[in-house]
Amino acid sequence: MTELNYRHLRYFWTVARVGTIAEAGRVLELAPHSISAQIATFEAALGVSLFRRAGRRLELTEAGERILGHAEAIFALGDEIVAVVQDDALRRSLPFRIGMPDSMPKSVVHRLIEPALRVDRPGRLVCREAPLAELLAELAVHRLDLVIADRPIPPDISVRGYSTLLGESTLTVFAAPALAAGREGALPAVLDRAPFLLPGADVAHRAPLLQWFERARIQPQVVAEFDDSALMKAFGQGGAGFFVAPTTIADYVCAQYGVRAVGEIADVGSQIYAITTERRLSHPAMAAIHRQAAKALGSGADGAPPRGR
Incomplete structure (x- = not known):
């Protein structure tokens, strides 16, 4: 036997x-x-x-x-x-582990997950940054409870999980005041041959943004590329070039980095997904994040069916 x-x-x-x-x-x-x-x-x-x-x-x-x-x-x-x-005292100390790619705007992630600290018996919040493939591998073996990403599970990654759309936003173009003042015109013409900070290859809205450049028949001068959205904003603050961020955080970006909103790209979007190994977001912290997404991000967070893999 x-x-x-x-x-x-x-x-x-x-x-x-x-x-x-x-x-x-x-x-x-x-x-x-x-x-x-x-x-x-x-x-x-x-x-x-x-x-x-x-x-x-x-x-x-x-x-x-x-x-x-x-x-x-x-x-x-x-x-x-x-x-x-496990008794109640032990459950209070259990961590709730969230992973996010470098490309995720930190202010968006903070806005989404901060309510998880206020749920009943929240435990200890653990946040980890890494490439999406690495995060999904850790999710698969339950070293993470949740991954927040700008795309669903990629088809070339064989991880069994569920992708729930939390919300989506258009993109807004930003620039340091001196850079913005030195350029004339409105979008999209103001970006033609202007210094531009391009999101890195792992950022989901990079390809749609480049396609928008082609449709608008403009050629921004790409001076740098960034996987880390916070570093890109810091360079934008210093006047290195125009850059984009989700419109939902436009006020925060202007206040935090001292930049100016140049205009909105209405037909290019940025999405946010919750990726879990469970079909339902049943954990209290996950439910709090989902409710916050409905308030902060609007469309997509209420009633969006999970996409299973």
């Missing part, structure tokens, strides 16, 4: 959720070759192949798909057992 090794099952479950042995090794803090050996031992014990290679990633076989469903039920039950035995 084959006896199930739960450590092997955990390694299999992690690889299945993040898609590669290398990424699973980073999440589990183990050498990839060690995980490969343990998966091979697990497959030999079960007498079936669990994965097949698809390019650089691993796909589940039919047997792997069936076993993954049972593994998820097992570990979900384990989480419930832990929750049952």
Whole structure:
């Protein structure tokens, strides 16, 4: 009779959720070759192949798909057992862990998650910044409770989760007063051949913004690119170039950085998503964030169905 090794099952479950042995090794803090050996031992014990290679990633076989469903039920039950035995005092100290990419405007994130500190038994709020792929890998193995991002789960990342649209906003163009005063005209002409600070490649609204430049037949002079939105605003404050930010925080950007709003780009939007491993935002802190999004961001936060992967 084959006896199930739960450590092997955990390694299999992690690889299945993040898609590669290398990424699973980073999440589990183990050498990839060690995980490969343990998966091979697990497959030999079960007498079936669990994965097949698809390019650089691993796909589940039919047997792997069936076993993954049972593994998820097992570990979900384990989480419930832990929750049952923890008393109120301990629950108060449990962290609520939120991840966000560098590209997310910090003022928007602060506005959304600050109410999570005021819910009943909020626990300790832990915020982590990293590339979206890394955050989703940590979400998959429950090292994060929530990821707030400017896009849903990308189709090339094999993480099982749900993307809920919290809200969306148009973009506004900003500039330091001296830079704005030195240019004549209104949008879009004022940006033609003007110094411009472009969002980095990981920022979701970068591509729509570049397409808007083409439609408007203008060629801003891109002097710098930034993954970090706060650093981009700091350079904009110093007069390095025009830049964009969500219109919902226009007043804050002007007050905080001493810049001027030049105009609104009405047909280019910026979205914000809550990405979780649960279909429903049932945690009190998540519910508070969702309610705040409905107030602060408007459209998209009320009644938007989660997008599952």
